[in-house]
Amino acid sequence: GHSLLTLPCSVVLWRRSLSCCMLPFILNGSQLYTYSVCNVGEHEQDNWLRTTFIQRRPSASRVFVELQFIVRDCNSFDGSSLTCKETFNLFSSESDADIGTSFRKGQFKKVATIAPDEITSRNELRINRETRVVESLSRKGFYLAFQDIGACMALLSVRVYYKTCPATIKSLAAFPETVAGGGVNQALREVAGACVENAVSEESPRIYCTMDGEWVVPVGQCQCKPGYEAVNDTCRDCQPGFFKAFVSNDACELCPVNTKLLSSGALFCPCAEDFYRAPDDPTTGPCSGLPSAPRELVATTTQLAAGKLQLSWSPPEDTGGRSDISYSVECRRCEGTACQPCGEKVRLEPASSGLVDTRVAVSELEPHLNYTFTVEAHSGVSLFASQGTPRSNRPPSTSTLTTALHYTGRSLYLGVIVVVVVVVVVVELLYYDDNLDVTTYTVLILEKSSVQISDLSPGTAYLFRVQALSPEGSPGGSSIEDEFETLTEVPPLCLSCICIVLSIMSIYSYSSPEQLKPLKTYVDPHTYEDPNMAILKFASEIHPSHVTKQKVIGAGEFGEVYRGILKAPGRKEGAVAIKTLKPGYSEKQRQDFLSEASIMGQFSHQNIIRLEGVVTKFKHAMIVTEYMENGALDKYLKDRDGEMPSFQLVGMMHGIAAGMKYLSDMSYVHRDLAARNILVNNNLECKVSDFGLSRVLEDDPEGTYTTSGGKIPIRWTAPEAIAYRKFTSASDVWSFGIVMWEVMAFGERPYWDMSNCEVMKAINEAFRLPAPMDCPSAVYQLMLQCWLQDRSKRPRFPDIVSLLDKLLRSPESLKAIADFDPRVSIRLPSTSGSDGLPFRSVSEWLESIKMSQYSENFTCAGVVTMDQVLQMKNVDIKNIGVRLPGHLKRIAYSILGLKDQTSTLSVFAV
Ligand code: AMP
16 A cells, blocks of 8 residues: 655755766666765765655655665775765655745754665675655645765665555445554544445444554444345345345355245245244244144043043144144034034033143033044144135145944032133233234133143233132132233243242343343442441351361462362352461451452452452451462463464453453452453453452552552553552553553563663653564554553443454454564663674573573574574574474564664664
């Protein structure tokens, strides 16, 4: 994305020695015209060359000037080296109009002194190429000028350009070509995009254009509309035979079985003829046919004399592809040729319809009559049976059996049946229902104390009444009644007489967990007059005999930290961390110690260290928390330097951010967020810890006294918190940025060996930590956002969580790596002004880059001097046994940095 502005021929020429202003010379066989000057014998040279007016595109406030030039070695002029120079100066001047040839030096500002990397000696021509930036341009155009102060040089070419982020399509959003950000206050330019045709997004898509012309951090994804799928940055119609029902990034799906294949762009696939979807079937699922008739219907008459028989049958051969088969039984009785429904006269148990089992008990049959039983198979799609044109070859779904009962005599029925009636009152609440007032009653007669009711309509209010009946069917005893509403998705409801209220309550609580979430805020234990009350309220007391200490794992401010086992009644036995209070403490110290528990006890989140309980009622007070096998995060990462992929590191940051979001939601400000205060468990889950009230003041070895009083971990703390103790969630966000940096740099110390004073000064002057090696560009951009001076502009924790979430969901976004400067990022000790190498030995150098473990590899390979090190290529480093890519890179970069020592260190450019 470089755009070229033309540089026309010069107007004002070198002031003196005009005779030689455009000299041709031959290089590699071609003739080059140059502006040259060579007044090396003369004193006080001040020669200028100015360009014509260069118009500026309004948004290009930062332009690059690339120069090609030759400078002659002063030593090659006998006797004139005293006044001879080997540098020249680049100037610029802004203007709203072309001022022609009127030239005043005073209007020009110096951009840079240009020194050659390679000097041309008598017999060898060396062309230098240098690029400088002219920033904060605001007027219509500008001039560039070159000042010679006594060098022998030639200017071969000047290329002036600005950078753009090219027009692009990212995540189905189109973004226009954009001029790259313009300097310190506008490092990132926010650009709004538009979804491509047939794509939509909830949040309007945005992206940032960096100063280097790179697109980073796309926000707000576009997704293809129903009927379209993403193919190469466009949304294409679903192909014939495929469909897509929702807005999503998914591909179109193949039409399910028994559906009609539509032409392209289908939102769903309608059912093929004679196949249906039940009202509850998803439109994206398959269609099913009507079931065929039940088979092998037989009547068994074991107790014929008692007017009873048992009907049984086998399931239909063809279920139509469904599993929700039920049966209904119709009974007709015939005297001679006159038939009529049996009605109430015959009893069918458990019921006459909705049967799941393939049998029914028939009783109260009368003698001397013919009975006809018709069993019909039903499924979720049976309601469509009468619709459409019946298909001649469709099998009937009923089986009929006629049985004659011929017996005389009466039976006497003795015995008690306890019958429970569930009266279901259905009130349709669905807004699309025309019959809003219709109330349907469904009565189920049961002989058991529970029933599963499926087939409930979604989003409907139901009233249940459970009524006990006498054997004769008359209501008796008391009844229970309860009302509830089904969700939009209905699970089958299991009712039982005892648990009816409970199940209804659980349905309520499923319906909208979001609304039920209480808005909790953190309570400062200081607000309790008696701190012991706070402990009592927020922490549960553990008996010391239930706690076993096993091994010291760390030292806290108040005493040792142990790993141990908690084995309390009613709890699962498990590993815990036990913080102890050393003997001889004062009451104030005891309360400070326990305050951590009364803070921690208020939190409950996956990414916050969990309090198991406290021991306060005995001499040795203890705080018991969950045990984090991998210990503190900074140490954990140092031990795995370069060995973990970015994806995993970003996952860890996401966990920490989620914990911090929770704390900020509870209005708790941590004040000492740092990798050393994050603990890591076996699953590599990161949890925020260290909550003591006095901790920032006393506990943290990083704490430093400030002029405003109190101890503050300077290099983790936001400027406003250092300056005037303004600790907020926004200052926690700053610290989170430092933690991100610690994570990406594998536990490196922020700002290395700079003193606290140097750190504060650098931050004040708008310098920021540079990107760690291999750090994804998007992650580094987020760090820079966390370190904005204006705290209201920093992202908030919910923004951070969702951004990290997005990065994790599209690992592609982690591929672009931020620029990495080995000279800055791997700190080399200062060269103390000497030209030589800063290291006296290979081992000293390896130690400085924390790679001492390879000392022996270098020695064994015969690499014993730094000169030999400088000759090494990447393959050589690999060959001597450095295998881990992270280590390989670190060593290679350091060598590169050593070679590059000649240029000045531009530390911490923002
Ligand atoms: P602290 O006083 O909280 O800074 O703890 C001191 C050290 O003890 C930490 O740096 C950890 O190494 C270790 N530690 C503290 N709590 C735990 C825990 N829950 N699980 C494992 N190690 C812990």
